[in-house]
Amino acid sequence: MAPTHRVAVLAVGGVYPFELGIPSRVFEAADGLYEVFTCSVDGRPVRTNSDFSITVEHGPEALRTADTVVIPPFTTTAVPPEVPQTAVQTLASVTPGTRLISICTGAFVLAAAGLLDGRPATTHWMVADLFRARFPRVALDPDALFIDDGDILTSAGAASGLDVCLHIIRKDHGSEVANQVARMCVAPPWRDGGQAQFIQHPVPEATASGTAAARQWALENLHEPMTLMDLAEHSHMSLRTLVRRFTEEVGMSPGRWLIQQRVDRARHLLETTNLPVDEIAGQVGFAGSTSLREHLHAAIGVSPLAYRRTFRGTLSSTH
Structure with missing residues (x-):
């Protein structure tokens, strides 16, 4: 068995309590594979953005022994x-690495530490303009839920903290472990799309004459x-009406x-x-493995075999 992976969570003044607790809640649900500890910049209590402070057990010296360091968000003020x-x-x-x-x-x-210069990163869409103005050398993608750039991962707001922690578990130990942790946390093991889907826009109420049945x-x-x-x-509609109603209800065309x-x-089939690949292509309605490869690469930028290798787990295969 590999040694327990140590995760340090650095609480900064004005920290959001919900996000501060995400790493502990997610990683500690992985059946002893991770040890999570919270620290502050000086070992003293930290004022949150709510009406209370938190007391931590560790100071900055704890970061030296960490395998992973998480920086939760702090109030935008x-x-x-x-x-x-x-x-x-x-x-x-x-420690480097x-x-x-x-x-x-x-x-x-x-970014202020210069660690994101020339690298892709994301943050909450509401502060994306401020971030881009402050750190023009960072390749900001304000639509991503999270970005994995190897040794540095950045994520958007709140629930995307769950997304990136589950992604780490999936990357470290495979889909089965990550899915089990997601069930324990009553969270989806993987969310598609980007932050754009969370920017409010009018959506018509579902009706019996809508496209849900189709x-x-x-x-x-x-x-x-x-x-x-x-x-x-x-849907008992004309093709033209279907396209219009479908796009209104779902936010994308029926073909997409x-x-x-x-x-x-x-x-899902590649993971589980x-x-x-040919058989999976047939089960999901693609004309063949070539079509599946093209569509998967267009969606997430990898081939079916590369996706399977990554999300079936690299560490779990060695245990």
């Missing part, structure tokens, strides 16, 4: 005009050839949605079975 310099200076205690993770505005600390039929028959006219017939569902189903 602490971002301008300066990132907390004590937090930036504290990162000097981190240690994995670094930020949640939401925690990315400001990594979508359910499509999900139950993904393995079959399917056209937009088939969806229109199951159908491809997304097939890719999602293929990803040993089925050949």
